[in-house]
Amino acid sequence: MPVEASATPDALLVMLVGGATLLAVMARHVCGWLRIPPLVGYILIGLGLRLVGAPLEWLNTPVITAFELLAALGLVALLFRIGLESDPRRLLAKLPGASLIWAVSVITAGLAGYAGARWVGFDPLPAGVAGVALTATSIGVSIPPWQQAGALGSESGSVALDVAELDDISGVVLMAVLLSLIPVLQTGEAIAWGTVAGTTATLLTSLVAFAAACWLFAHWAEPPLARFLASRERPPAPMLVVVPPTLYGAMTLVTLVTCAATPSVVQVLLTRRPQLVQPSASPR
Incomplete structure (x- = not known):
């Protein structure tokens, strides 16, 4: 019998979001015990919610919107942390080798996606879209296992992060060009x-x-801003910093196209001294 979601939308929303959060915590511990990435458990939870919720009509518009918001916030937090823990000099040093891997990855994935789509009966144009879509490597999927293993700062981890960033940037550019054609x-x-x-x-x-705006911010505005925030912090209570609307609006005009492809690069460029902005930092 379908659940009347419209009768108690708030209760249904709280129940599903709370239940999914509890399942995610349990999945993380179970996956850790099984020595597999927790991401596998999260994907299985999503598939289970879809299979169970669709017939019962649980997944209405407010519920889906809430999950999309949580997913976006989680991805932003993850990429921000990756950016803080990354070493820009090491990433730049590994960029030449990562570029070769990126080129081979894009060509191989694109051709394989196009051939597979053609094999199952797609026309050339949809097959081309499928091939271009497969050239992108989601940082949110590929990097968390490295981070959880504590290997993101290693030589191989730096190469993996560079390749994932290049894949995402090239995927956005290629898709935009294809859509224009x-x-x-x-x-x-x-x-x-x-x-x-x-x-x-x-x-x-x-x-x-x-990138130029980030460099200017890091070299001229970030040092005094970081010192001000560190002086205002009162441990152990964490401090939530909200970017002023004017600064946010100005940077948004520049980042409308590129922010979706380079979130972790943003965090690396904006912070030269992560210890000053981390919640655990103590004022000087």
């Missing part, structure tokens, strides 16, 4: 290479501008 490809007209070049140049310019 889809209307032309559907009509059978000649490809407007000027449009392709313009789209690519816009994305790369946004990325460079965003």
Whole structure:
């Protein structure tokens, strides 16, 4: 019998979110006991909620919105922590080797995705979209096992982080270029290479501008801001820092295109001395 979600939406929402949180804690301990990444347990919980909730009509719009919000907040927190624990110099040192791995990964994944989509009967255009989508490596999926194993700061961990970042950036650029070409490809007209070049140049310019803004912030605004926040902190109570709306709005104009692809790079660039902004830091 379907559950009337509209009768008690708040109770249903609290029950599902609370239950999922409890299951996630249990899954983490069970996966640790089985020596497998907790991410496996989280995925199984999501699949279980989908299989059970869909027939019972539990997964209505408010519930799905709540889970999407929690997922976004969790991913932001995860990537922020990864950025704080990363060593920018080591990442830059490993970039040449990671670039070769990235190139092979993108080409192999793209061709395999396209061939697989064609094999199951997709037309060339949808198969191309599938191939491009498979070139991206989600940092939120690939990096947590390294972090939980304490190996993210190792040589191999730095290479893995570089490759994941490059994969995500190239995936966004390639998908944007492909989406700009889809209307032309559907009509059978000649490809407007000027449009392709313009789209690519816009994305790369946004990325460079965003990196430059982060560098300027790190070298001019971050030191006094970090000292101010450290002086205001009163351990052991943690302090929640909210970015002023004006600063947030100004940076958002630059990051609309690139922030989805480079979240962990942002955290590395914005913080040169992580110990000053961590909750456990003591004032000087």
